[in-house]
Amino acid sequence: METKQFQAESKRLLDMMIHSIYTQKEIFLRELISNASDAIDKIYYKALTDENLSFDKERYYINVAADKKNRLLKITDTGIGMTAEELENNLGTIAKSGSLAFKTENESKDGHEIIGQFGVGFYAAFMVADVVTVISKALGSDQAYKWESNGAEGYTITPCEKDTVGTEIILKIKENTEEENYDEFLEEYRLKSIIKKYSDFIRYPIKMDVTSRRLKEGSENEYEDFVEEQVINSMVPIWRKNKKELTDEDYQNFYSEKRYGFDKPIKHIHISVDGAIRYNAILYIPEKTPFDFYSPEYEKGLELYSNGVLIMNKCADLLPDYFSFVKGMVDSEDLSLNISREMLQHDRQLKLIAKNINKKIKSELQGLLKNEREKYEEFYQSFGRQLKFGVYSDYGMHKEELQDLLLFYSSKEKKMVTLDEYVSRMPEDQKYIYYASGETIERIEKLPQTEVVADKGYEILYFTDDIDEFAIKMLMAFKEKEFKSVSSGDLGIDSDEDKNNNESEENENKELFEAMKKILSDKVKDVRVSKRLKSHPVCITADGEITLEMEKILKSMPGNQDVKADRILEINVHHDVFASLKHAFEKDQEKLALYTNLLYNQALLIEGLKVPDPVEFTNDICKIMV
Numbered sequence: 150m151e152t153k154q155f156q157a158e159s160k161r162l163l164d165m166m167i168h169s170i171y172t173q174k175e176i177f178l179r180e181l182i183s184n185a186s187d188a189i190d191k192i193y194y195k196a197l198t199d200e201n202l203s204f205d206k207e208r209y210y211i212n213v214a215a216d217k218k219n220r221l222l223k224i225t226d227t228g229i230g231m232t233a234e235e236l237e238n239n240l241g242t243i244a245k246s247g248s249l250a251f252k253t254e255n256e257s258k259d260g261h262e263i264i265g266q267f268g269v270g271f272y273a274a275f276m277v278a279d280v281v282t283v284i285s286k287a288l289g290s291d292q293a294y295k296w297e298s299n300g301a302e303g304y305t306i307t308p309c310e311k312d313t314v315g316t317e318i319i320l321k322i323k324e325n326t327e328e329e330n331y332d333e334f335l336e337e338y339r340l341k342s343i344i345k346k347y348s349d350f351i352r353y354p355i356k357m358d359v360t361s362r363r364l365k366e367g368s369e370n371e372y373e374d375f376v377e378e379q380v381i382n383s384m385v386p387i388w389r390k391n392k393k394e395l396t397d398e399d400y401q402n403f404y405s406e407k408r409y410g411f412d413k414p415i416k417h418i419h420i421s422v423d424g425a426i427r428y429n430a431i432l433y434i435p436e437k438t439p440f441d442f443y444s445p446e447y448e449k450g451l452e453l454y455s456n457g458v459l460i461m462n463k464c465a466d467l468l469p470d471y472f473s474f475v476k477g478m479v480d481s482e483d484l485s486l487n488i489s490r491e492m493l494q495h496d497r498q499l500k501l502i503a504k505n506i507n508k509k510i511k512s513e514l515q516g517l518l519k520n521e522r523e524k525y526e527e528f529y530q531s532f533g534r535q536l537k538f539g540v541y542s543d544y545g546m547h548k549e550e551l552q553d554l555l556l557f558y559s560s561k562e563k564k565m566v567t568l569d570e571y572v573s574r575m576p577e578d579q580k581y582i583y584y585a586s587g588e589t590i591e592r593i594e595k596l597p598q599t600e601v602v603a604d605k606g607y608e609i610l611y612f613t614d615d616i617d618e619f620a621i622k623m624l625m626a627f628k629e630k631e632f633k634s635v636s637s638g639d640l641g642i643d644s645d646e647d648k649n650n651n652e653s654e655e656n657e658n659k660e661l662f663e664a665m666k667k668i669l670s671d672k673v674k675d676v677r678v679s680k681r682l683k684s685h686p687v688c689i690t691a692d693g694e695i696t697l698e699m700e701k702i703l704k705s706m707p708g709n710q711d712v713k714a715d716r717i718l719e720i721n722v723h724h725d726v727f728a729s730l731k732h733a734f735e736k737d738q739e740k741l742a743l744y745t746n747l748l749y750n751q752a753l754l755i756e757g758l759k760v761p762d763p764v765e766f767t768n769d770i771c772k773i774m775v
């Protein structure tokens with residue numbers, strides 16, 4: 150009998166399989182079952198057009214059987230089978246789809262991991278078997294053939310006996326080695342779990358003999374083992390079912406079965422698209438932030454199926470970073486099983502699906518915001534930060550997309566509001582969207598800087614998240630209204646009269662302010678008359694792009710120790726304290742220094758900043774008490 154050599158490319162793949170060091174050896178079963186399912190599909194499609202052929206669903210199935218004693222694992226199907234020629238062409242040569250993926254991957258460094266993740270086809274059998282035997286009888290043929298190979302030495306094809314049409318693949322499972330346990334591929338429970346994991350939604354029943362225990366008939370305490378054929382896979386995936394037939398509970402069960410999360414999702418999105426691109430997807434918006442969500446360990450992504458077969462656990466390309474919280478799966482018939490990660494990235498179909506999904510998530514969130522505000526706020530509590538991060542990242546590329554989804558706490562409404570809501574109730578004379586930053590709502594509420602804006606009757610957005618100000622700086626404006634910090638130099642609310650007043654006050658007190666500036670030396674850039682204070686004597690604001698809040702945040706990041714906002718000490722010239730300052734300036738320079746330092750430190754405290762020398766500060770207070 151002639152032993153034929155594998156075609157060169159196939160041999161390379163084979164070598165990799167035989168000497169495989171891949172961790173996910175278990176995928177061999179997924180590959181063989183997928184092939185079996187494809188073979189049944191082929192009969193099915195033939196039956197659709199050939200009236201001599203009927204497709205009797207009962208007769209089509211896949212069987213998996215382990216023979217521990219002889220170390221044999223057998224995968225049988227009632228599919229279309231292969232002729233001798235087909236055995237030669239299909240199994241002696243690497244299959245078209247797999248070949249390209251393999252070639253590119255084999256040259257890349259992380260090829261190993263990729264083999265574990267993606268379809269590798271029939272040869273995957275050699276990861277776990279020393280000898281692979283394929284017995285097949287093709288539809289319409291009288292003769293069956295046996296293809297056999299131990300990998301390295303090539304293969305043989307000989308005529309053999311087989312009654313029914315279909316294929317039987319027999320694997321002689323390798324002996325255990327020190328590093329590898331191959332026995333597990335003969336264990337019932339292990340095989341069952343591999344089938345469940347990868348092939349649960351294969352459309353045909355995958356049958357297996359399963360041993361269970363039962364009470365012996367007529368006995369009350371004696372048990373016996375019995376063997377029973379079971380269908381292991383659930384066949385019809387929930388995502389292929391009609392939405393109308395499914396309840397909220399079904400979706401919730403799927404969420405927990407799949408371990409997408411331990412919470413109860415806020416919303417599920419079931420998508421079935423049947424057009425230029427065909428896919429089904431079930432997506433979830435979780436309720437709670439996963440514990441590692443805001444850490445670098447968190448991996449975004451959706452499960453990716455190709456026609457019911459899982460090909461990737463976390464396909465990151467399906468989700469933009471700003472929607473990284475979305476969980477779920479996508480199944481498309483248009484994706485090949487034999488697809489590599491590199492190819493996925495360039496896959497046009499996948500890109501289209503991703504775009505589609507992105508749109509859908511956005512519109513679902515908008516719907517939630519519009520119709521189920523409470524739920525949306527709950528969602529926002531968990532993942533709003535990620536949306537704001539999305540506005541800020543990639544140089545603001547996605548800001549238009551996301552701005553409608555943002556919420557901020559409103560000084561007026563005492564709750565979260567959208568930018569649109571804010572702008573729509575702005576009085577005619579209000580030029581800007583005002584905001585104030587601080588650690589908590591309570592603290593911002595008491596900030597002296599907010600007084601004038603609030604007095605004007607204008608709404609202020611409170612920024613308590615460290616990303617807020619950065620995101621808003623990226624946004625710059627919403628519906629042509631610019632954002633303005635209540636601490637910024639020009640608040641845009643002075644009348645001309647106010648401006649004149651301010652100027653004359655500034656001139657009148659020029660020398661006093663110069664003296665104070667000198668006392669504070671490099672601590673402040675300037676001392677000025679405040680236009681925003683009403684009941685408080687002083688405050689600190691910042692000149693320029695970096696605000697005091699931003700300084701705090703940037704400083705807390707490594708390498709940013711030198712970041713500093715330009716500080717301006719603002720004085721309320723209508724406050725009683727100012728009279729004392731003036732008096733001291735004229736009569737007692739030492740007192741002026743004392744008062745200036747005290748006021749400066751007070752302003753720092755109000756702002757939530759550290760007083761540089763607390764001992765000196767308390768000593769100063771004591772001085773005015775005696």
Ligand code: ADP
Binds near residue numbers: 184
């Ligand atoms: P792919 O499934 O991507 O084509 P494989 O290496 O898994 O690549 O399989 C190679 C080919 O062998 C298949 O395309 C098919 O024609 C044939 N084949 C494999 N297993 C079976 C089977 N159980 N029944 C019929 N044909 C099969």
Ligand code: MG
Binds near residue numbers: 180183184270271
């Ligand atoms: Mg295959």
